[in-house]
Amino acid sequence: MNHISDFSPFNASIGDLEVENLSVLREVEEGWYVDYKEASISAKRIAKSLASFANTYGGWLFFGVREKSRSEPVAGEFPGLRSEEAHKLVECLRHGAAAWLSHSPYFETQILRGPCEELGLLEDKSVVVIFIPQSWSAPHIHKDGGIYRRVESSSEPTKESDRYAIEQLFKRRETPNKIIKKWIKRKPEFSDSEVERPVIRVLLDVDPFFNKNLNLSISEKEAVEILKNRNAPSVVESIPFDTVQLHASGLLGSQTRANNFESTGVSLKVNSDLSGEILIPINRMDHADFHAQRIYMEEYEHFSEFSKNFRCDDGYYRNKIADLNYTMIAISGILYVYMNILSKCGWKDELYVKVQAFNIWRAIPFLDVQYYMDWIEEHGCPMPPHNNELFPSGYAPESFVKINCDELSYDDSMDMSREQQEAVMYNTKYTIEIFKLVCRVFGVPDFVQARDFMHSDNNVENYKQLRDLRSRVFRIIELNRRSGAL
Structure with missing residues (x-):
């Protein structure tokens, strides 16, 4: 969506x-889209400036630039800021927006360092450049109660007092809200034979507020190579897609070799705005499947203990079981492919996630962790009361869960480079956070499914546990395939 x-x-x-690009500012006047600041200002004033650009048409804010004169408000000189002052200012931007605004607008920063003889910028000085796009989640309200906007003839933010203008700012949110709601409500289609098969749909977005103007900018050849997993490092168990479709709205990778083309298989769709969705059919067992698959399921460490809860006097099982262990591995593998596409398109930031589940009514989730067994023993089995679930609920951009990757841990004893470690650690972090949402739609509390597997704040340990679970699941899948059960 354009601004x-x-x-x-x-x-x-x-x-x-x-830094040399700044010379064009000698012809650019302050006003609707540009503001020059010679020195740093307080966090309170910074927040007003950010909000005013976001609430109006967006624009550019420069620190370390002196305007020529009041009558000619173009960039005159470039005295810059000291390097340490420039870095403190960037931190102040983040903290000031969070502390002084009802919700922070999106903005990007760049520190351009001297020396630059053309600008007269000395070696130890820098100019801080901030780009603030027009915000579709306006208005951004200051803690002083004001809604600030830009005025053409003024370099300072002006408090909006016109009721109609304020109403229009609130209406601006309706456009992204409608787009997001339409996306979430557009459910996948299932064949008649799949009406009872549980399916997980993971909705992924990098920009639900439509601030960044991101685009799927890789070539068709690159897309096919990534989706078919031709160059994946051996340290990542990504999922290759044997069928790749290129269409007007983006890319679609599907696994079809083991499936009828009319059946829902594991798939990844990447839209032209870099949003994506993952579809994962859940391995479900009912009383007719238990005896055929039990020998393979008992490869899991805790399945025998788990299955005791459902055996009837005649030796049969009456409940439907949803095996979520493979789901975690599938999420991990598909995420690697998706994140690879995002990286090629220049994305290196947070993810926004929401999870939907279909056909899960009374399907009891199975997780191969001891604490889950203890929970069942004490509190009984979680059992979804509805056929379809959405978590978190809601259709607004704010309803998505934001997942950040904070500072990563490294382990020099691991047989992989730092670059490889970074890839698997990011993948592990996102996998864990998304899998928590999957568990929630099945009624498994966060602290239950996180206790044994995701208890560690150390992402190296989490990766090793994910790797071990992956090995067990792949062994079970292979056994099932050889027997024809899958």
Whole structure:
């Protein structure tokens, strides 16, 4: 979704700017889209400036630039900020927006360092550049109660007092809300034979507020190579897609070799705006499947203990079981492919996630962890009361769960490079957080499914446990395939 104004004084994005590019500002006046600041300002004032750009048409904020004169408000000189002051200012931007605004607008920053003889910028000085796009989640309200906007003739934010203008700001949210709601409500289609098969749908977004103008910018050849997993490092058990479709709205990778083409298989769809969705059919067993698959399921460490809860006097099993262990592995493998596509398109930030489940009524989830067994023993089995579930509930962009990857841990004893470790650690972090949401739709509390497997704050340990579970699950899958059960 495009912004009302994509004004830029440069012929490059903020991430590609060089210090020499700032020379064009000598022809650019302050006003709707540009603001020059010679020195740093307080967090309170910074928040007003960020909100005013986001609430109006978006724009550019420069620190370390002195305007020529009041009558000619273009960039005159570039005294810059000391390097340590520039870094403190960037931190102040983040903290100031979070502390002083009802919700922080999206913005990007770049520190352009001297020396630059053309600008007169000294070696130990820097100019801080901030780009703030027009916000579709406006208004961003200041803690002083004001809704600030830009005014053409003024470099300072102005408090909005016109009721109609304020109403229009609130209405701006309706556009992304409608798009997100339509996406969530567009359910996958199932064949008549699949009406009882549980399916997980993971909705992934990198920009639910439509601030970044991201696009699927890789070539068809690159897309096919990534989806078919031709260059995956051996340290990552990613999932290759044997069928790849390129269409107007994006990419679709599917696994079809083991499935009828009319059946729902594991798939990844990546849309043109880099949002994506994962479909994973859940291995479900009922009383007719137990005796055929039990020998393979007992490869799990805790399945025998788990299955005692459902055996009837005649030796048969009456309940439907949803094996979530493979789901975690599938999420991990597909996420690697998705994150690889995002990386090729220049994305290196957080994910926003929501999970849907279909056909899960009274399907008891099975997790191969001891604490889950203890929970069942004390509290009974979780059993979804509805056929379809959505978690978190709601259709607004704010209803998505935001997943950040904080500072990563490394382990020099692991037989992989730092770059490889970073890939698997990011993958592990996202997998764990998304799998928590999957468990929630099945009624498994966070602390239960996290206790044995995801108890560690150390992502190296989490990765090793995920790797061990992956080995057990793949062994069970192979046994089932050889027998024809899958």
